[in-house]
Amino acid sequence: MDGAIHVLTGPTALPVPARGSVLVCRATDPNRTPLIALAGALVIDLGTPASHGAIIARELAIPCVIGTGDGTRLLTTGDRVHVDGSTGVVRVLQQATRSSGRREPPC
Template identity: 45%
Template sequence: MKIVKNPKKKINIRKGTILVAVQTTPDYVPIIKKFSAIVVDEGGITSHAAIISREFKIPCIIGTKIATQVLKDGDIVEVDANKGIVKKII
């Protein structure tokens, strides 16, 4: 799991890493396809994160309000986009 505040800053992304952000913008597009899921604090079904996740067929949970506050880089989390659940494992 990786909290991304600046999508233009170079980051190392390992396979299976989940993107966590306050929201996404078009600046995130080049890196989004490297992530296995997207979790954002803000947004709805017509938000950028929702639209781009459907386009890239990446699971996405939107509108968590607190994901960037309660999760930390490197946390192991499980995402169930069908149920809208983000579960911290470690």
């Protein structure tokens, strides 16, 4: 699945991500399920295939790469990526403009 990244950095997600966005977060919990329902794919730093985010992704039939460890650090809202839940690969297609000027590697 190809899409634009929306990084969730805190317990609330303002602004609400666009439908079909690739949600990137440190972890998930049941309070984030309404946001996950909008997602086209998930990239989650912490967890296993038996974690909440992976289970919800399977129920919603959306790709999920879980256990990245540093997706929230390496990806920026606005990046375009390809998420392959079958292989566990997230490939950056196009980076958003970085205000800091630092180059960040793909995850």
